[in-house]
Amino acid sequence: MALIENPEEDTVVTFEKLGVDPQIVEACKKLGFKNPTEIQRKAIPEALAGKDIVGLAQTGSGKTAAFSIPMLQALLAKPSGLFGLVLAPTRELAVQISDQIEALGAVIGVKCAVLVGGIDTMSQSMALAKKPHIIVGTPGRVVYHLENTKGFNLKTLKYFVMDEADRLLGMDFEEEINTILKVIPKDRNTFLFSATMTSKVAKLQRASLNDPVKIQVATKYSTVDTLQQEYIFIPYKHKECYLTYILNELAGNSVIIFTSTCAASTKLAIMLRNLSFKAIPINGQMDQSKRLSSLNKFKAQTMDILVATDVAARGLDIPSVDLVINYDVPVSSKEYMHRVGRTARAGRTGRAVTLVTQYDVEIYLRIEHALEQKLEEFPTEQESVLVFSERVNEAIRVATNEIKEAGLSEKEKRSMDDSEQSTGHLKKRKVEKKVIKKKNGPK
Template identity: 45%
Template sequence: MSSARRKLPKALREDGDGGNSESRTSMLARSTSSVRHQSLGSELLDDEEFKAKTFQDLGLCEELCSACAEAGWQHPTRIQASAITVFAEGRDLIGVAQTGSGKTGAYALPLVNWLLTQRKTPYLSVLVMVPTRELAQQVTAQFVLLGRSVGLRVATLVGGADMVEQACELSKRPHVIVGTPGRVKDHLSNTKGFKLVKLHALVLDEADKMLDMDYEKEIDAILEQLPQDRRTMLFSATLSTKIDRLQKASLLDPVLLQVHRKNTTVDTLKQYYIFAPFAQMLSYLHLFLTKETGNHILIFCRSAALVHKITLALRILGHRALPLMGRMDQSNRNIALTKFKEGKVRMLICTDVAQRGLDIPHTDVVVNFSLPDHVEDYIHRVGRTARAGAEGKAVNLISQYDIVLLQKIEQQTGVKCVEYPSLAESEVQLVLQRVEDAEQEAIREIREDAEERSLEKESRQLTTARKGKRDRGDADMGYDDAKHGTSDFATLRMRREHESIFEMTKKEQHKSLWAKRREAKQQAKSR
């Protein structure tokens, strides 16, 4: 790459076709390697020669090197150095890397460098697809950070946000698009003028997670609308049959970058276990949290229902906690993450929606209230702490039903968990009754909330039915409408509690409004 091409214009110019970018066919034709896949070492920076490498040594432009320095990136990780080199050679690549290894930078750095070195920077030239909204926001932040000084524009397309607002962002002709497969497909189908016919590079990040979330059909539909002459990078924590099918469909003669051996955790992570009887696990968790004052803690649970219950119980017990789960809308998820990052709450109770991609600073402790079934999920969970060389702590609460699962995780990771000190059974007994009361209160609150939502839903349905009859000019409201004629919320609730006063049979209760209307008309005619 010539120095003239690396020189950055004062502002990004648009409406280009990618400058001197070569076709995939010509670039690959120059490659003389007879090896289809190549494996490149470990991401640990323990090699002196590798430590001496800088971003300048890898051929990145001066402006991008300055942005890396401002972000505090002094040296590239092994996956970043390898990916930058492979991208410069014009090859597709598959990156298999552990969480926390810097793989977001592994594709962001070469892509931003390519954008900055084009004579005319094309818009809609990079598409990054990720499995979750939170990861999309994090990736967007990385691109903005690296391209802020030159006005790099990035659009985020995720579910839970207004499609009209996203369409407005697309109309501003962003250079990079980051999104989830479902929403990207929606915009390709419904947003006028949005096409990716000039796409230069496609990135599939956390591809294994996307396939686990059943995004396969959406990804296939998107791939059909992308140009064949493109560069593709696929990143995954694991290799599987599904990943193999995806790479065959989307990549051409890729280089495989195998970084870090499978099923390992970083050396700076200390791993503990707390054994608790199943019925007393919440009591042990409460006591543990009271001893971890000042630390920022992520607590992982198996299901959204368990997250809800644990969050309510901990708040009743006086802990500052918020939930983070997939069923929450995007605004509430953003609020929870922001408050946790700012220190306004010190613990998040999460489902596995938070196990990947969330780079939350100052996460001191990860607690597994429910152990995951797969060791890969365990590694991703505990990978939320001890990032970038910092120290961290992982604590596993296990009952009599989890011993075999913990032993399996220890065997596959090669790390033995040690017993967490300073939790005496006598201390647990002192808080046991209080915690049980808090748990029962949380369960009652959940049931009341569910009942309120059910009543509100029924009230809306009845109001809609009555409005429909009025709009049709039907003077005969019928028996069912008369029954709920004054169906405001309080009246509806009272009538639900005293259903027997209407003396209706079960068969009559399940008749539709139209059936009862026809019955009333037939009775009127017979008279």
């Protein structure tokens, strides 16, 4: 395997110099892509030359354009049926990739179909019937349509892309990926992009790529220089108070708050709204339409605080994020990097603050060790923080009650449904008994 790691940089490299078609260059300009990023400079010429690619690069490095541009250029040269399949680990990332491919391919009329969970399968089947050029999806839903949607197959596929491959395999999609690999043509181009080269990714690369070029733009996880990173050591019982204090001190910023559970994401968002902050949750327990609605409201800046689980930690490109708060310390340094990577993107400045309680010290020290630096302490005075105590406690009480009531109403609804089904079943049994009685006659 050829390895491209640190070739001499050319500060005046343009998309034209990489051999990109003028129509696609024009689309890049409209999207604000002035010059290619490092992964794009190294990957696009190799991909245009027909090579398979293993790209190791961090999230936010411009990987989507790195694999989309060569695929679109090949489609422009020789359009034929279903042309490309892109697999992504999360629904939101799949939608984002599809949007960018359609924007880059708008000048040549590219049509994408998104196949992800949480969306009605019938509408997806109808989208497939319209003969899209490129499908972007999660592995499970793609396999579902291969098995259940009449007329859908991948026999004409020319490009197969796996984005965030380390996470795809970490989320146990290996079986679905193997199913897809068995039904796609062997004569194809394959691009595998990953943040790290895990043993599973290496195994997948050996099984599915043909003499690939390995392109590595980052040898290890690191944070950008434009990111200001801080921590704050706090007592666990005052955690919500400190969060409120930070948001009050840094008011006017666009913020993502990361929690470790779906329940915490929902509860904090309600609590913050009760304190007059414009907060909205996003987590894996919400249905897909609500998740996309939350994301779109945050992107459109109608809501300036997104309270998220790690479903929003990877791949999502939201340029306007000023501040990331780790309400719960992430379990690994890798997840820390992904979370704080939501801010300070594309050369912008950003800030990240991590709340560290007495229970988080060991995990936090491991993160500092991985960063190879001691973080600055966020300046606070406990007296100023506890001023919020009464209002915060009341907001927590209201949020808890709201969640309880919502849970009860759901339970009541389910109970009513069960009751209706039970009543219906009893009525049916009574009718059946009458029929049997008539048939048999009186005893």
